[in-house]
Amino acid sequence: MKLLVNTNDKNLDDYIQHGIDGFLLPLFHYSCDYNGSYSLDDILSLRKKYPDTQLFVILNEMIFNQDLTEVEEILKRLDQEKLDGILFYDWAIYRLVQKNNLEIPLIFHETHMLTNLECALFLKDKGITGGVLANEITLEEIQEMSHGKLELFQLLLGYPPAGVSRRKLLTNFYRNLKKEEQKELKIEEDTTKIPFYVKETSKSTSFLYGKRLNLISYYDTLNELGISYGIIKQDDLEKNTLLEVVDIYKNEKDKKVRQEKLGDLLGRNTGFFQRKTIFRVKK
């Protein structure tokens, strides 16, 4: 499994030195749920600077008619400069890539939707290279999906995305309070005290589940299943901590020590890996 980092940092040297395989670069105005944001020029500069490192561009915002022309031009540039792939949510991206005969690989990233084998097979059949697994499925379900020949991406560490709204929820909240607007806020559900991070961008508001996912204990299993890429999100980690995480993943050979170290550092939330969600609450 190759490791991809999503960081706020625009200088990637240190991560590469620590052995990271590639990066997820959220494109300004057209991405959400991730850390940092890079302009098209930033991304193209990084491509030039790091020609041998895998650079994937995140373009997972909802696209509207008024965005299409600009998005089409962006896709052409990313293709021309040989970026390693685009993580997309909106099928408009797929259509525009097809229409322009672009060769840039597409990675399906409808956040909560890649949940079953037939979906993976459908994507492969459409010429999609890979897909980011939904965080709300179990390990058993992933095992079944690993037969789909699609390159699978799995969030290994970070706050999982829990929702996106077109509404400017923080702007609206502060306006209503007649207070200065903020673009980030930590909230807790009233009774359960379950935390979420709320982040507003130019196009939307995202909710990230505030208990960091840490799948280090499943790293070997996911490797054995043939998961192609593991994603590590920086979120609120200091750079040094993030590098420490990278070191544990890349250099710590002893499985138990690896788990203990990272567990002690960042918690042991394994999300829905062994916990099925329910949907029927009465007979």
Add this chain to the structure above:
Amino acid sequence: MKVELLAPAGDLERLKVNLLYGADAVYVGGEKLGLRANATNFTLKELKEGCEFAHHLGKKVYLTMNIVFHNEDRKGMEDYIKNVVACGIDAVIVSDFYLISYLVKNYPQIEVHVSTQDSITNCEAALFYKDLGAKRIVLARELSLKEIQEIIEKAKIDVEIFIHGAICTCYSGRCALSSYVTNRDPNRGGCSQVCRFAFDANETEKFTLATKDLSLSSSIKELIQIGVKSFKVEGRMRSLYYLATVIGAYRKLIDAYYDGTLNEELEQKQAKILASVSNRESTTQYLFHEADETDQYYTGRQELSNQEYLGQVIGYNEENKRVIIKERNYFKKGDLVELFTPSGESYSFEIKEIYDEKGNIIEVARHPDEVLELPFPKKVQEYSMIRKV
């Protein structure tokens, strides 16, 4: 051809009421694969009866199969589809790409409608689903009139939009808040409506993200003129009275547009009727501006109880010239009420006498579900209703 009025039916009785009150089609959930796993939903027998009832009136039934599939949901899927198609459904509302392709290939006789779960927000995405073979798309609820118009013009695919009812805070399909707070998967029908919960933002402030409801009753004309094919009302778990009132109001507005009598006065009158059954405030949300702080709530839950609905007509006592009703809410002698029928007639009168089941005169009706009789000069249709004015 008139724009379609599409109503939500949680069970067979709601299906009948919707169609009698003027819906052109209803959407229902079956025993599997729908996004209202906790609603009553239709057995195969009920689905068949519902389709026969609808087809007899020249109307249609659409079945929702719009969950986000997990591997285990595929088990029995093919047999289930074979059975529901045999019941006579006219279309399936789907979210899953594989299922869209499967239905298009194997059941060309039924239409495939793409669910709002797929949050289609632009014409290229619309064309993707058209290429897959979908006949209709249900657009994301976050679009402006202009954005809807452009999709219709450029994608040239039948477009359905939500015109009335509760809406989500997040994009449909792009929300798992319920999974994280209550372990209930919203994308498989278990949504616990976490967007209506309150959150602590700090020691003193509450963060809420709940939206007001959607109502586009005053924009019927514009929406018909840009070429929307179907107007969808939300609420498979709503009451009979709510559905009768909402569907009746939109039927009047749509018919008035086509016969040239739609005017501000009628719009205002129907808006007032719609507001009377709503348990939240409503706005036009994204239709004319980016939804902002005026389209949301900031003080926790804002639901109001509604006690205007007094009873449903279940028969007529020819001998004594009285309507027989099943009581729903408290009323008393002297109250001014309106009796309205599925075909759109309306009669206002004062309750002069109330008779209980044994024929005794009573002053006050205070027991929901009690069968009562009220003097009324003529027989009216089954499923007529009485409300306070």
